[in-house]
């Protein structure tokens with residue numbers, strides 16, 4: 001009998017603030033971090049990995065939360081956990097005492113996400129499949145059974161969700177073949193960090209075109225005149241045919257967002273991301289209506305599928321940007337992908353940080369294979385740094401994500417990473 005023998009949590013921090021990588025209007029000096037969970041088992045060599053991405057201070061709080069949640073899995077028999085992960089998901093989310101700290105939001109819910117992603121990492125490694133493949137080969141009824149429908153069924157009920165999955169089923173193998181050959185479009189945020197100089201912005205825009213990207217995203221929101229100047233530099237560098245998106249990282253009020261987006265009309269924006277507070281569902285709907293047809297995108301800070309449901313019900317987002325570690329893991333992410341399909345909204349996941357590209361690509365591919373109406377409309381964020389710390393770094397060539405081939409959920413860091421980046425005693429941090 002194989003069982004889970006230990007839950008080890010490590011506070012990993014990468015000193016990205018030293019180079020202003022990742023700087024935006026809300027987050028001027030992030031140190032990309034991960035509260036990293038490893039579930040050891042009694043089967044030699046079998047470890048399940050999950051993490052929560054944070055940007056530095058407070059990663060120790062997140063790590064403590066992951067430890068509290070994951071400790072509940074220690075000593076459990078593995079086959080039982082992997083046979084019915086929905087029961088585990090339910091148990092962790094509905095823990096009557098921990099639920100007081102949410103419910104379904106923030107540090108505790110992200111901790112559940114790390115634990116559930118680690119459970120799925122174990123399941124995939126045992127099956128010898130990457131996560132996208134495990135999910136794509138489930139029967140529609142099995143996918144539907146992953147979702148907790150309690151607060152969602154007034155917008156999408158299990159029967160409707162099953163119908164969407166059944167409809168796509170006959171295309172599954174041909175979609176996998178297409179994605180294996182062509183990959184999935186990546187878009188890049190690398191040129192557009194707010195802390196970069198104009199020269200660096202222009203050089204990186206041209207570089208992105210040379211690298212095969214057809215969508216580039218710039219950070220905005222700190223200063224409107226500065227934003228217009230930088231958008232002008234980028235638009236000139238990339239020409240009229242490459243898509244240009246912007247990300248305000250929640251900086252605007254609702255009226256300020258409407259005014260700013262109006263001022264940017266000349267730049268023909270592909271989307272405007274996080275214009276205001278992520279919980280302001282009605283505010284997003286007001287903005288989307290006022291700036292139509294400019295698409296509004298959000299999701300990386302959406303705490304749970306219940307908020308996503310409301311956003312989609314009110315037309316507050318035309319693009320849903322799921323994040324692999326913001327919500328409660330695999331089950332919540334499958335729910336959000338299905339809700340987006342119900343609303344006719346494209347899923348273009350949030351990535352970057354550290355490990356987020358590696359983890360979220362599996363959900364982007366699952367969506368493209370099993371759920372989305374038109375996979376050719378989809379894309380996935382790509383930022384080219386810190387991949388060397390992951391056990392299975394993403395492969396992005398000619399501006400496209402390649403289908404992962406290794407078993408697992410893409411959530412494992414390289415074995416030597418902790419020695420250098422564990423906080424505060426790793427060699428990168430030690431004094």
Ligand SMILES: [Mg+2]
Pocket residue numbers: 247249273274300350
């Ligand atoms: Mg963003």
